[in-house]
Amino acid sequence: MGKLALCSAKAKLLALALLAVAAATAVAVVVAGSRTDQPSSPPPAPPKCGGAVNTGAANCEPQLWVPTGTSNASMACYAYGGPSDPCALTVTNDADAGRTKDPSGCAADTFFLWDEPETQGETYEWAASRWLVYAASFAAQIGALRARGVRFTTPMLKADNASGRLLRFWSACGAPCSNESSPAYIDIVAVNPFCGVWNLPVGTAAACRNGAAFVLNDLRPVLRGRAVYVTNWGYLGSSTAAAQLAAMDATDAFFVDGSPVARVYWFGATDYGGGTTNNFLDRTVESGDRAGQTLGAIWKAKCDSL
Numbered sequence: 001m002g003k004l005a006l007c008s009a010k011a012k013l014l015a016l017a018l019l020a021v022a023a024a025t026a027v028a029v030v031v032a033g034s035r036t037d038q039p040s041s042p043p044p045a046p047p048k049c050g051g052a053v054n055t056g057a058a059n060c061e062p063q064l065w066v067p068t069g070t071s072n073a074s075m076a077c078y079a080y081g082g083p084s085d086p087c088a089l090t091v092t093n094d095a096d097a098g099r100t101k102d103p104s105g106c107a108a109d110t111f112f113l114w115d116e117p118e119t120q121g122e123t124y125e126w127a128a129s130r131w132l133v134y135a136a137s138f139a140a141q142i143g144a145l146r147a148r149g150v151r152f153t154t155p156m157l158k159a160d161n162a163s164g165r166l167l168r169f170w171s172a173c174g175a176p177c178s179n180e181s182s183p184a185y186i187d188i189v190a191v192n193p194f195c196g197v198w199n200l201p202v203g204t205a206a207a208c209r210n211g212a213a214f215v216l217n218d219l220r221p222v223l224r225g226r227a228v229y230v231t232n233w234g235y236l237g238s239s240t241a242a243a244q245l246a247a248m249d250a251t252d253a254f255f256v257d258g259s260p261v262a263r264v265y266w267f268g269a270t271d272y273g274g275g276t277t278n279n280f281l282d283r284t285v286e287s288g289d290r291a292g293q294t295l296g297a298i299w300k301a302k303c304d305s306l
């Protein structure tokens, strides 16, 4: 999700219908065996958890680290690019989608390509060709970032047919995205799975676990050996903090044995397309046996248990 996200409830329902079709296909592909013909990156560094906050790195402190009582050492932050977040390229917050944005100021451990390009009116082919040009323009700066451990992600994939979107990106990018000596090498696959009413039974952690497993099964055959960062996770389309717990409680589903997931970012930012509210980590659970606790405290406890 991002600024000007165009997805509507209707689009989600259509996606749900498509997911049903994709489910059968994904199972068949998984049975056929994973494709691991590409070099793997070294294991990504901790932390396992993080948060996606509103645009600008200044939001990491009030919207992620304060509500969870943490720092960047145990919670990674994604801040939707813009002039004050040098660690991400975005369509909506960076001039010319970041074409001339110097990445050198990125002090975190991850540099993110564009959030859901199609949600912002672009394509995965566009993202691949933009990335090849960007990586060539900033080869020296990217090399310096890599030398101190910064990893580069794919565009954040919208999760209905994430595998199809990823294949389109790989295909348009070609050899450089899989060449560890190239500035354009991609270390991490980024995906925005989200849980929502399309996961049944509605509003349960079991449904969100199934949704998480579904997206991973879809992606596994096309990861080309890369680790996965879940860059947006939360319950989409709801209006209470209590409703977010189904997704938060299900986060362990991303870390089952053999999972390619190395990190999950809580979606604690404004949802411009899906209408979600009270998903920020400083919100207090309104009802139920955890009433009075903040989402941030519950996220911290969940992350400590992973």
Ligand SMILES: *[C@@H]1O[C@H](CO)[C@@H](O)[C@H](O)[C@H]1NC(C)=O
Pocket: 072, 073, 107, 108, 109
């Ligand atoms: C945390 O932030 C400090 C200061 O900007 C930076 O030096 C350090 O590399 C960061 N650590 C991580 C894991 O992002």
Ligand SMILES: *[C@@H]1O[C@H](CO)[C@@H](O)[C@H](O)[C@H]1NC(C)=O
Pocket: 018, 021, 022, 161, 163, 164, 165, 167, 168
């Ligand atoms: C998924 O995306 C691929 C590549 O664009 C496409 O060929 C395929 O038909 C899509 N599958 C579904 C179920 O939409």
Ligand SMILES: *[C@@H]1O[C@H](CO)[C@@H](O)[C@H](O)[C@H]1NC(C)=O
Pocket: 175, 179, 180, 181, 182, 183
């Ligand atoms: C990988 O990238 C390096 C640096 O750009 C280049 O010299 C080399 O030819 C590339 N290898 C392949 C197989 O494309």
